[in-house]
Amino acid sequence: xxxxxxxxxxxxxxxxxxxxxxxxxxxxxxxxxxxxxxxxxxxxxxxxxxxxxxxxxxxxxxxxxxxxxxxxxxxxxxxxxxxxxxxxxxxxxxxxxxxxxxxxxxxxxxxxxxxxxxxxxxxxxxxxxxxxxxxxxxxxxxxxxxxxxxxxxxxxxxxxxxxxxxxxxxxxxxxxxxxxxxxxxxxxxxxxxxxxxxxxxxxxxxxxxxxxxxxxxxxxxxxxxxxxxxxxxxxxxxxxxxxxxxxxxxxxxxxxxxxxxxxxxxxxxxxxxxxxxxxxxxxxxxxxxxxxxxxxxxxxxxxxxxxxxxxxxxxxxxxxxxxxxxxxxxxxxxxxxxxxxxxxxxx
Numbered sequence: 001x002x003x004x005x006x007x008x009x010x011x012x013x014x015x016x017x018x019x020x021x022x023x024x025x026x027x028x029x030x031x032x033x034x035x036x037x038x039x040x041x042x043x044x045x046x047x048x049x050x051x052x053x054x055x056x057x058x059x060x061x062x063x064x065x066x067x068x069x070x071x072x073x074x075x076x077x078x079x080x081x082x083x084x085x086x087x088x089x090x091x092x093x094x095x096x097x098x099x100x101x102x103x104x105x106x107x108x109x110x111x112x113x114x115x116x117x118x119x120x121x122x123x124x125x126x127x128x129x130x131x132x133x134x135x136x137x138x139x140x141x142x143x144x145x146x147x148x149x150x151x152x153x154x155x156x157x158x159x160x161x162x163x164x165x166x167x168x169x170x171x172x173x174x175x176x177x178x179x180x181x182x183x184x185x186x187x188x189x190x191x192x193x194x195x196x197x198x199x200x201x202x203x204x205x206x207x208x209x210x211x212x213x214x215x216x217x218x219x220x221x222x223x224x225x226x227x228x229x230x231x232x233x234x235x236x237x238x239x240x241x242x243x244x245x246x247x248x249x250x251x252x253x254x255x256x257x258x259x260x261x262x263x264x265x266x267x268x269x270x271x272x273x274x275x276x277x278x279x280x281x282x283x284x285x286x287x288x289x290x291x292x293x294x295x296x297x298x299x300x301x302x303x304x305x306x307x308x309x310x311x312x313x314x315x316x317x318x319x320x321x322x323x324x325x326x327x328x329x330x331x332x333x334x335x336x337x338x339x340x341x342x343x344x345x346x347x
């Protein structure tokens with residue numbers, strides 16, 4: 001890193017000029033008192049002077065630092081890796097971002113988690129700031145975080161609409177296979193499932209693939225069911241989602257619903273054509289869900305050459321053995337009442 005050291009007298013003079021101008025108050029900045037003060041002087045919490053100026057949007061202070069030789073286009077590292085542009089964009093600091101762009105700092109630098117200035121602005125719902133950066137040549141595609149994924153993860157519908165209108169790829173995936181549709185399903189905001197349904201419908205209308213999978217083979221429908229989001233699941237099924245898709249480990253949406261013990265989710269998937277399986281029954285027993293157990297057994301249709309679901313083993317254990325080993329008398333009684341054979345062989 002370049003040596004940005006200043007003589008303490010010069011720095012004192014600089015601070016005096018800035019604070020007297022009313023741009024920033026003395027309490028806004030914390031500098032060391034030792035000789036040889038520099039731009040990398042540590043601050044409370046492990047952050048630095050340039051970081052604070054960027055975060056608070058004090059562009060005159062950034063300009064003074066630049067005039068004295070600071071490289072505002074570099075990344076700095078303390079407890080995290082950050083850059084002035086990403087930091088200013090994340091906090092919606094218009095004037096600081098405009099100054100840094102005019103200073104020709106690189107527009108596509110990424111933070112430690114792969115976030116760029118455009119993504120930072122989009123994720124924090126700073127619409128016009130993100131559009132400004134894009135208009136100046138900032139690009140979209142990055143390995144971990146990209147603007148549309150960040151916007152939908154935070155539930156920002158208007159930001160997502162603007163990015164899609166500008167041509168942001170709707171099916172772009174990061175190195176984990178996450179795409180905007182999955183980001184919308186992952187949204188944990190306070191606005192509820194109706195808000196997520198709106199995001200999902202927006203992305204599907206823009207051409208999002210309903211059966212895209214992440215690096216583990218998990219589909220959007222599996223993700224929605226695993227999070228208990230039935231309204232989102234119905235939208236995905238209506239869009240043609242494959243109800244029988246399985247991840248790389250062989251699990252599917254039905255197993256996720258059974259493990260949650262969710263009657264509405266199970267009925268939705270069974271009605272869409274998901275067949276009850278020994279694995280799903282084992283998931284219901286593992287979750288000690290009497291409701292899920294009864295729904296799966298009711299939906300079972302005997303097929304020649306295939307054992308009844310009551311006696312079909314999963315991983316070497318018939319349902320009755322699994323319930324008994326789990327110590328749930330209620331589940332055991334249900335299985336016996338439905339006709340499970342105590343003599344069925346298990347390991």
